[in-house]
Structures are given as structure tokens and as C-alpha cells.
Amino acid sequence: MIDNEEYGYRRTTLRVLLIVTIFAASFFAVNNWIAGFNLFAVIEGIVAAFWCVILVIAKSTKHLKRWSFVYLCTFYFLVIYGIMITTFKAGLFSWLFIFPILSYLLLGLKAGTWITFISVSGGLAVLGNMVLVNNHGMHWIVMGNVGFTLATIWSMVYVYESKREYIFNHLREQARKDPLTGLLNVKALNDTLADTLKTAQRHSYPVTLVYIDINDFKLINDKLGHQKGNEILLSVANIITELTRVEDYAFRYGGDEFCIIFPNCVHEQVRQTFGVRLAERVNLSLNQLTMSIGYAQTGPSEFCSPDSLIHKADKNMYIIKSIFKSGDSFNEWKEINEAS
Template identity: 30%
Template sequence: MLSDFDQNTQYRRKVLQVLLLITFFGGFVFGLSNIYRELYTLAFLELGYGLFSFLVWRQIGNTTNFQFWVISYLFPFFSIMMYALSVPGSSQSIFVWILTIPVISYLLLGKKIGFYFSIVFMTLGISIFHLKFMTDDIPLSITVSLNVILSGVLMIALAHVYERNREKNEERLMQLAGTDKLTGLANRMKLIDVYASASEYAKRHNVPLTIVLFDLDYFKKINDLYGHHVGDAALCFVADFLKKHTRKSDLLARFGGEEFALIMLASKPKDSFQQVDSLRKKLMNKPFIYNKKEINITLSAGISYLGVDGTDLDDLLVKADERLYFAKENGRNRVVADVLADNIEPSNSAK
């Protein structure tokens, strides 16, 4: 699953590709038009910028330094707008392009940087307009000034509200896509996404990363004896229990069925084992109560470690699953971190 940053970059990359093509064709059309009008400096700026836009368009599909190219495109684009508006002989109609600044800024730069770009260039554009086009007719000047200022403020406000709501909706959709419907925990897709960033952090800062797989013991009996609706309630009970007893900095996910997974960052192997085994003991002593019936639930767990048992998530999950299977085959209700190391493997506390 793509991260929020990747989603935003893809969205903005497509917007920029469209704008670059429009700027390429527009630059040549306006450039040739201004040569005819003998506005040579403006004409060559527009022609040169049209060519620059085409070169950026060829690059932008694959570049990793997207933000750099966005700013490299927007700053001269808006600056040429300001110059075009101020050139002697240019018409008031150029101000229509100035009104596109907030929309383009927010689409390509997001809420924060887009706001600053909009404020700076809209202020410049409105100031140039007033200096150049205001007349001695005071009533008319006031009317024109109010229209120009209010239209500029309106465009910034609308672009800001739109981008803020878009970011919130996108964040909400990403959250829903990464959430297990039954338990409200992260799902497997979210686990994969978080592991990618967590493992990079662990490697860069040389801190340990632990993967844990939990499986509820004899869960099928709960479904068979009490029904699947009670089984679902039991899964929610365990999910809530695990969430309350794990660190907020760790990621707890429902891996599938009655299996859960945990990513633990910056916790030494011995400490992570003790934390997981403590979870096991606490759950063993906290029965699930449904319709005044006490249902004892225990779990087994397998642990793997980044760098020791593998470097990618699949390898770590396979190793953790092997140790989980070993725990199941050797009495259940236990945590296994290394099937060959007696000093790490816990004693069997199954009832």
C-alpha cells in the first residue's frame, strides 16, 4: 500500500504533467503573439519558458526530487505573470491568469506551502494591477479595487478549503483502507506499509526491530461451542486487550483469522520477548466474559528479529510463523523466540 506521501506525489505529478503541456503550448502561442506586438522581452521569456516546460515534462514522470521541480516550475511561471502584467501595453485581462495562482499553488504544493506561494504572488499581482490600471476616477477605482481584492481573497479561500478537505478525505480513505473492519486494528496492508518505513528507520539508526505473530489457542472450540458471533466478540476482546497493553509506538495488526501481528521498534530482543510473554500471562489471567459466561483465552506467539532472521518482511513473518507453529506443537500458551535456545524459550504455562 502506498504511503500518504507517495499518494500525494502521484496525484500532484499528474496535475503537473497536464500543466506543463498547457504551459508548453501556451508559451509558444503567447510568445509568437507578443513578437507580433513587438513585446520582445516578454515574447522570448514566454518562448524560453515554454521550452523549459517541455523539458521538465519529459523528466517529471520518473524524477524522485519532485518538490524541487515543482518549485522550479512555479516560481518563474508566476514571476513571468507578474512581468507580463506590468509590461507597458499589456491589458487588464492578464489579471485573469493571476487568479489561477492559488489553485495551481495548492494543487502542486499542498496546504501549507501553497498558502505562502498564493499570498506572496497574489499580493504582488494585485499591487501591480493597482499601480498600473487605477484611474483618477475615484468611485470607479474603488469599485475596481474591491472587485480585484475580493476575487483574489475568494480564490485563496476556496483553494485552501478545498485542499484542506481533500487532505482530510484522503487521510480518512487511507485509514479505512488500512483498517480491519471487525477489530478496528491495522490490517495486513497497513502492516506492510508501516514495516517499510520502520525497517528503514531501524537500519538507518541501528535500532532493533521485532516481528511478533500471535495466534489464539483452541479458538475453533469457541466458535463451535458458542457460535461465530461469540468468536467475533472474542477477537474484539483480544484485539482491545493487546492494544491496551502494547506501546503506542508499536503497530498491532490483525493478520488474518485469529492471528495478530506486532511490529516492535527500538526494543532489545530480551526486552521484546519479556513484553510479549507478559502479554501472554496477563491474557491467561483475564477471562473473556460473554453473557455472564467466563471463557478462558490463551495465546501462543512466535518472534523474529530484523537482521538476525532476515531483512524483508516476508522472511521475518516466515521465521515468526515457524516459531509460532513450534509453540503450538509444544503445548500452546507460550512464546518462542528461538527453538534452539533453551535460555530464551519460556516455560510452558498452559492449563
């Protein structure tokens, strides 16, 4: 949801800028034709027509950043070319002031910084050459004002975009996390599993999904209260985090259920390493607490859909849970899991 809002914000910005600059380019094309700058007028007209095409594309394109980059490049070319062929008094250099703003608004922090550096450096170099050729002392004062103004605008926009991007990334991360355990949430599971399976298909390696349910959790909540239940969920989540690899993904699926994605791991490998260790740690640390664990593997040759893999792991978990009886010992639980 937050990613869509970010994308929509940049899309709207690009379309508004296109509308404004299309009218500006058209107006100055007529003006420059009358003033005798025929070639420049024709170029402005062509660019304005090209921007009309981008305006139509920008409404629904999946490559918004690329088209924003193309727009900025054509805009920059138009300004620099205009500065080079017209007089200093024409004031075309004033368009340079908005390039830091446009670059960060449309491309974000990293790409915006590079585009700003190139556009500001190039613009100042062209202006400096004009001043050197004309050799007018007053122009150096104007040149200094232009340079410091550009540096000020660049600094302010950089600070703003840095803070905005930090807040955006923080909110996006929070939207993907379960507030109690700090693990990823069910929305992140759907997105992450889909991406993991795509990568696994490209590289032909297996993916194993583990579905975990805490046994008798409702009984624990009823007897000891929800606060104790939350403490148990947090402890289980911490143990899962300690036992999983950096490349694995752990999720709280909801209630007392957890899911873990193991890229490049087969079913038996996950069961014998992670599953056994997790069960033993939880049983030892949390007053003989037991869990029902279901495993499902897809790949490396044939792959199922994310929903099918989740359903299969969930089904296997419930098979274990249906055999387990309240009050069974940990050794009895191990026998059930080893026999499954």
C-alpha cells in the same frame, strides 16, 4: 492503492496544465515579439521550452511535488514580469486568478496555502504600484474587483481542498485498518515493517516482531458461534492496544493471528514485559484463553528482510503451537513458553 491514485491525480493535472500553458506561452511569445516586447517574448519562449522538459519529466518522476513547485514559480515569474512591463490594459493580471486553484491542485493544502499567499500578495502589490504610478481613479475600482475576486476564489478552493484532503486521509486510514478490530491490517504490516527496518538500520537499533495465534480458536467458533469468536478477537485486540507503547505497531494478520512490531526492543525484553502480561491478561479476562506467541529479532548489527522476519516469527509461533495441547492449563502453557 489510494496513495497511488492521489499521486496519479496530481501528475495528470500537472501534465494537462503544462500542455495548455506551453501553447499559451508560445502564442504570446510570437504576439509580444510582433508588439515590440522582444525581451519578454524571448523569456516566454525560454520558459515554454523549459516547460516542455518538465512535461517529459513529469510522466515518471518520483519528485512530482518539486517539479510542480518549479512549474508554479516559473509561471508566476512570467506573469509578474509581464504585468510590470506591459500596460494595465493588456489584462495579464487576469492570470493571477488561477494561482490559488493551481497551487492547491498541485501542492495540496499546506504548501498550496503558502504559495497562494505569496502569489496573491505579490500580484496585488505589483498591481497596486501600477495604480499608484498611473494615478487613474478607475484603476482603483478594477483593483478592488481583482482583490475581492482573488479572495473569493482562494476561500472556495481552500474549503474544497480541506474537505478533499480530509476525505482522502480518512479513506487512506480506513484502507490500512482491519474493520473488526480497528488494528492495522496485513497490507499496512508489510509497508510499516519495511519502513521500521530502514529506520532501525540508519540508527542501529534492534526490532522485534511478535506473531500471535489464539489457541483452539476454530473450536471456539464451532461451539460458540462466529459472533462470540468476533467478540474474542475484539477483546484480544483491545488488550494488545492497552499493553503496547505509542511507538509500537499492532496488526491483525488475518483470522485469529496478530502481529506486533516493537522498534528498539530486544527479543527477551519483549517476551518478559509484553508477552507475559498479554498472556496473563487474556487468560484472566477471556475464560482461560491461551495463545501461542512467536518472537523474532533483527538488528542492531545485521538486518534481515521484512518477509524473513515475519517468516521467522511465524515459525517460532508454530513451534509453541505444536507443543501445546488442547485443554492444557495456563500454567502448563507458561511452562511451554518459558522453555521455548
